[in-house]
Amino acid sequence: MALLKKIIFPVAGLGSRFLPATKATPKEMLPIVDKPLIQYAVEEAIDAGFTDLIFITGKSKRAITDHFDSSLESFSNLDEKKVSLMNEMNNIIPKGVSCIYIRQGEPLGLGHAILQAKPVVGNEPFAVSLADDLIDAAPGVLKQLVEKYEETNDSVIAVQKIDKSDSNKYGIIDSNNFDSDLVKLTGIVEKPDPDFAPSNLGVVGRYVFNNNLMDYLEKTTFGAGHEIQLTDGIKLMLKQNNIYAYSFEGRRYDCGSKLGYLMANVDYGLKHTELGPALKEYLKTKI
Numbered sequence: 001m002a003l004l005k006k007i008i009f010p011v012a013g014l015g016s017r018f019l020p021a022t023k024a025t026p027k028e029m030l031p032i033v034d035k036p037l038i039q040y041a042v043e044e045a046i047d048a049g050f051t052d053l054i055f056i057t058g059k060s061k062r063a064i065t066d067h068f069d070s071s072l073e074s075f076s077n078l079d080e081k082k083v084s085l086m087n088e089m090n091n092i093i094p095k096g097v098s099c100i101y102i103r104q105g106e107p108l109g110l111g112h113a114i115l116q117a118k119p120v121v122g123n124e125p126f127a128v129s130l131a132d133d134l135i136d137a138a139p140g141v142l143k144q145l146v147e148k149y150e151e152t153n154d155s156v157i158a159v160q161k162i163d164k165s166d167s168n169k170y171g172i173i174d175s176n177n178f179d180s181d182l183v184k185l186t187g188i189v190e191k192p193d194p195d196f197a198p199s200n201l202g203v204v205g206r207y208v209f210n211n212n213l214m215d216y217l218e219k220t221t222f223g224a225g226h227e228i229q230l231t232d233g234i235k236l237m238l239k240q241n242n243i244y245a246y247s248f249e250g251r252r253y254d255c256g257s258k259l260g261y262l263m264a265n266v267d268y269g270l271k272h273t274e275l276g277p278a279l280k281e282y283l284k285t286k287i
């Protein structure tokens with residue numbers, strides 16, 4: 001089985017649900033307590049063993065590229081504590097891990113964004129991580145997916161139970177048998193109306209694919225929202241390949257929505273060693 005080294009972070013999305021905050025700042029740079037969303041996603045990927053981090057960026061996204069640079073020379077005049085913090089900052093990307101940046105020239109959808117990485121991915125399997133799905137899990141959800149990929153030798157998609165009324169926010173999967181946490185897909189549909197949702201299992205932004213997904217994405221035509229949808233590429237691939245859906249263990253925050261983002265800040269704030277106790281006391285006075 002080919003080793004999983006490559007992971008794609010599609011970060012070119014406009015973040016229109018978060019305006020005005022995202023007018024000049026990438027939504028992936030919004031912080032949860034003191035760390036931007038994209039850094040949580042990158043750390044999860046490195047922890048799962050990925051070494052080639054491929055960012056699909058776009059207009060107004062330069063801050064992401066800058067964030068993963070190191071800038072040792074700029075803090076020669078700082079005190080020891082700050083130098084130690086800056087050293088930590090400069091080591092977000094450890095030795096042996098590379099960042100590769102590719103521009104998505106036109107906003108033509110998630111499937112189109114992933115396709116931009118085809119020349120870098122080559123014949124290898126790869127993962128995809130959507131940073132606005134923040135997932136608090138131990139082990140990390142990518143690690144869980146890699147394990148399932150190694151078990152099945154097939155593509156694996158992370159899913160979670162959702163309220164059927166929310167099915168128009170997710171890719172929704174179908175299967176002949178929902179008895180276990182790892183099920184074989186028989187269908188998938190992007191953001192169906194609740195009446196047409198084939199199940200209550202919604203796709204969450206973590207995927208591991210055999211490389212041939214790229215061939216199917218190339219054949220995918222414009223779908224929902226006049227975009228090339230990843231879900232439609234997966235649907236084509238399903239005709240000739242096994243794909244599994246895995247109900248991961250962990251708590252997912254939809255940080256593409258304002259409420260999900262606030263919830264993540266409260267929960268991560270409460271868990272924060274320095275800030276947690278004071279935040280808890282403050283929240284008590286509010287409810």
Ligand code: G1P
Nearest residue numbers: 133169170171202203204205231
């Ligand atoms: C994307 C995918 C969708 C998936 C979701 C998870 O949608 O198209 O299938 O369920 O991510 O967050 P988006 O939220 O980008 O509209």
